[in-house]
Structure formats: C-alpha cells, structure tokens
Amino acid sequence: MAYKTTEAQRKASKEYRKRNKEQEKIQSYKRTAKMYINSHATLDDLILFHNISLKRMEELLSDPLLSEQQKEYYQQELKKGLNE
Known part of the structure; x- marks a missing residue:
C-alpha cells in the first residue's frame, strides 16, 4: 500500500501518540465537539x-x-x- 508519508514519519507519529495519550484524547474531544456543533447541533x-x-x-x-x-x-x- 502506498502512503503519502514516509515510514519514519508514520513511526514518529505513532510514538508521539503513544507518549502523549492524554493530549491526543483531549484533541480528539475538541475535534469531535467542533464537528458536532458545526454540522449537527x-x-x-x-x-x-x-x-x-x-x-x-x-x-x-x-x-x-x-x-x-x-x-x-x-x-x-x-x-x-x-x-x-
């Protein structure tokens, strides 16, 4: 499968998400809330x-x-x- 990002970048992103689980969770909540408010509320x-x-x-x-x-x-x- 062809990716737009390099293997090194995908690995670095995965490691970042692993080290920053709480921050990633909060960012996900913010994205979900914005999408709900702007599209469905x-x-x-x-x-x-x-x-x-x-x-x-x-x-x-x-x-x-x-x-x-x-x-x-x-x-x-x-x-x-x-x-x-």
Whole structure:
C-alpha cells in the first residue's frame, strides 16, 4: 500500500501518540465537539452547550490561582465574544 508519508514519519507519529495519550484524547474531544456543533447541533443543543460553557467559564474564573489581571483579561475577552 502506498502512503503519502514516509515510514519514519508514520513511526514518529505513532510514538508521539503513544507518549502523549492524554493530549491526543483531549484533541480528539475538541475535534469531535467542533464537528458536532458545526454540522449537527440543533438550536436546543447550542443553547444547552452555551449554558454549560458559561457555567464552566464561571468555575474557571473563580480559580484562586488566577491573578486579577488574568481574570480581567478573560472577562474582557468573554464580553467581546458576546458582543460580536
């Protein structure tokens, strides 16, 4: 079977995925979520996800490890996104 990538590249990719399983899993979740939202989600689904994401953002913004400057930055970014 003819591949577009070299054997060395396929081996390196396989090793990377093996060493970074958690990161690969998270990236897969992100791709799946984006595809679902962009291709299949209904308005009800989008409202549900919006509410879930707002709740999660509140949780993350209340993290005591975030500096006030970081919190202010993220809150401004959220406001920009809501106004667009």
